[in-house]
Amino acid sequence: MKILITGGAGFIGSHLTDRLLAEGHSVVVYDNLSLGRLDNIEEAQKNPNFSFIEGDILDKEKFFAVFENNKFDIVFHMAANSDIARSHANPDVDFDNTLRTTYNTLLAMKEFGVKKIVFASTSAIYGETLEKVAETYGPLFPASHYGASKLASEAYISSFCENYGIQAWITRFPNVVGERSTHGVIRDFIKKLKKTPERLEVLGNGMQYKPYLYVKDLVEAILYVWKNTNDKINFYNLGVDSRTRVKEIAQMVIEEMGLNAKIEYTGGDRGWVGDVPEFNYNLDKIHKLGWEAKNTSNEAVRKAIRYILEIDKCNL
Numbered sequence: 001m002k003i004l005i006t007g008g009a010g011f012i013g014s015h016l017t018d019r020l021l022a023e024g025h026s027v028v029v030y031d032n033l034s035l036g037r038l039d040n041i042e043e044a045q046k047n048p049n050f051s052f053i054e055g056d057i058l059d060k061e062k063f064f065a066v067f068e069n070n071k072f073d074i075v076f077h078m079a080a081n082s083d084i085a086r087s088h089a090n091p092d093v094d095f096d097n098t099l100r101t102t103y104n105t106l107l108a109m110k111e112f113g114v115k116k117i118v119f120a121s122t123s124a125i126y127g128e129t130l131e132k133v134a135e136t137y138g139p140l141f142p143a144s145h146y147g148a149s150k151l152a153s154e155a156y157i158s159s160f161c162e163n164y165g166i167q168a169w170i171t172r173f174p175n176v177v178g179e180r181s182t183h184g185v186i187r188d189f190i191k192k193l194k195k196t197p198e199r200l201e202v203l204g205n206g207m208q209y210k211p212y213l214y215v216k217d218l219v220e221a222i223l224y225v226w227k228n229t230n231d232k233i234n235f236y237n238l239g240v241d242s243r244t245r246v247k248e249i250a251q252m253v254i255e256e257m258g259l260n261a262k263i264e265y266t267g268g269d270r271g272w273v274g275d276v277p278e279f280n281y282n283l284d285k286i287h288k289l290g291w292e293a294k295n296t297s298n299e300a301v302r303k304a305i306r307y308i309l310e311i312d313k314c315n316l
């Protein structure tokens with residue numbers, strides 16, 4: 001198949017790129033490198049079935065030309081603003097990079113007759129709840145502009161499916177960790193400890209409790225859903241049953257760095273406005289379909305810490 005991956009130079013998109021190339025597909029990555037990095041696609045660049053186009057999805061002319069010049073069978077739409085805290089100060093960041101990027105992708109698909117989309121959605125659409133949320137949970141009141149933009153993206157995907165005969169796979173990720181991450185709590189802790197090895201400031205009270213999914217498990221799950229479901233709109237929570245507290249992550253990072261740092265909590269139950277302190281997925285639907293994560297949440301966190309410390313030092 002000829003596949004477009006938006007945001008394919010980012011953390012998750014680059015793993016997806018490698019995996020789809022390994023399956024023999026032809027992959028075009030379109031990314032503005034605002035958050036992604038060229039070294040994430042260094043291996044892919046060696047593959048003759050791969051091409052990279054640097055560009056912004058908001059630049060409609062350039063983006064549409066990519067559709068005009070290629071006959072895509074499917075789009076994996078991974079591009080978004082992935083820095084949730086950043087858009088608190090400026091809501092435009094998510095309106096543009098999370099919602100409008102989806103809308104422009106759908107417009108291009110309509111214009112050039114591409115009929116399939118796999119979408120990177122998120123647990124952030126569910127907002128703050130102590131319930132173990134299944135796909136049918138609602139009503140939905142996201143706590144962040146990011147969650148709101150992803151929920152609105154799902155809504156537009158639905159209306160484009162209905163109006164223009166598009167088929168969609170909406171996959172809702174939890175926190176994802178692992179090789180090539182571009183952001184997130186583990187990276188933040190390592191950066192802080194490199195600066196001040198004797199102390200680590202942790203936002204909130206450290207009790208935040210969420211599932212962390214290993215990126216390679218996530219990619220397996222996305223492809224598993226795509227290959228094994230065939231409704232007009234297929235929608236799945238992707239995740240892992242176990243969870244990790246932020247204070248456990250802090251301890252693991254300190255331990256892996258061989259330090260004796262004192263942890264200082266800023267207090268309050270969350271890291272920032274729009275953060276959801278606790279989250280838990282009901283994964284019955286994806287388990288029934290036949291997929292389960294291989295790594296627990298703690299194993300995923302540990303792998304991610306080791307990768308950043310051993311391999312990815314230069315990008316800190």
Ligand SMILES: NC(=O)c1ccc[n+]([C@@H]2O[C@H](COP(=O)([O-])OP(=O)(O)OC[C@H]3O[C@@H](n4cnc5c(N)ncnc54)[C@H](O)[C@@H]3O)[C@@H](O)[C@H]2O)c1
Pocket residue numbers: 006007008009010011012013030031032033034035036037055056057058077078079080081082096097101120121122123172173174175176177181182
């Ligand atoms: N990492 C997670 O924990 C997580 C959790 C839930 C959902 N997601 C979703 O998964 C997808 C991938 O996330 P990620 O963690 O790999 O983030 P990432 O920031 O590493 O990747 C996103 C990519 O999109 C690109 N991009 C952003 N705006 C763009 C624009 N206007 N035009 C072109 N390219 C643009 C960035 O440069 C980046 O390479 C995103 O849609 C994200 O919302 C991620």
